[in-house]
Amino acid sequence: MLQLRKKIQEEKGSATLEFIMVMPYYLFFMLLLWQAVASGITIMQAQSAVNEAAKIYAVTKNEFEAKEVAENIIGHSDIMTFEQFHVPPHSGKEFTAEVKLKHGLVFVPKEWRNVASVELTHSASGRVIE
Template sequence: MKKLKSEEGSATIEFIGIVPLAIILLAIMIQFIVSVNGVIVAQSAANEYAKVYSVTENHDQATSAAQEVLNSTGSYLSGSISGPNQINKEFSTTVNAQIKLIFLPDEILGHGVPTINFSTKANSRVIE
């Protein structure tokens, strides 16, 4: 009976119970930060396309500049750039991006890693 009332080691058991929850919370926070960064980079790519196209009116140069911005993040962000949708001197471009969930590798899932899909748009005017 005396051993059952002893509380020695209870802190260790509580710690072991909390560690997985803390790791999961940390992974969620890191994925949130990566996702916010991906959204900011995608908007920067759309803005870069608009900046280059407004000066050069060359779709290939603008797409190359925007793709360079998208590629700066590494492998977790991919996307496609469409545009320009031009009316007179006004135009818009759209970046469709996919953010990979970084803590879910292919080995665990057995198929492709899930992605968060979103699009962002930039509007501008051709400079003469």
């Protein structure tokens, strides 16, 4: 009985046990950090795409050319997928261009990214140059 009590009070291996208990929290934090960086890059790239597409539309007034520019800037990746570029009908020279894309979660397997994704819409306003 005395030996059992001594073994229970012994602290050998407690650091390893504490590390094993805390490790899932660190891994979860790293996944969240990774997702935050990927989301930030996606948002910046989407805004850049809609800005450039709006510039092209302002000069050419051609929605197809502007869509191609937006699609090329967004590119093809696992994290973001181009959905649509649209310039709603407008009166006068003012217009608003919209880019829609899907942003998948980084830590989700590729097969599930279509289901586990967020739809983002970015817009830019401008004036047609004539």
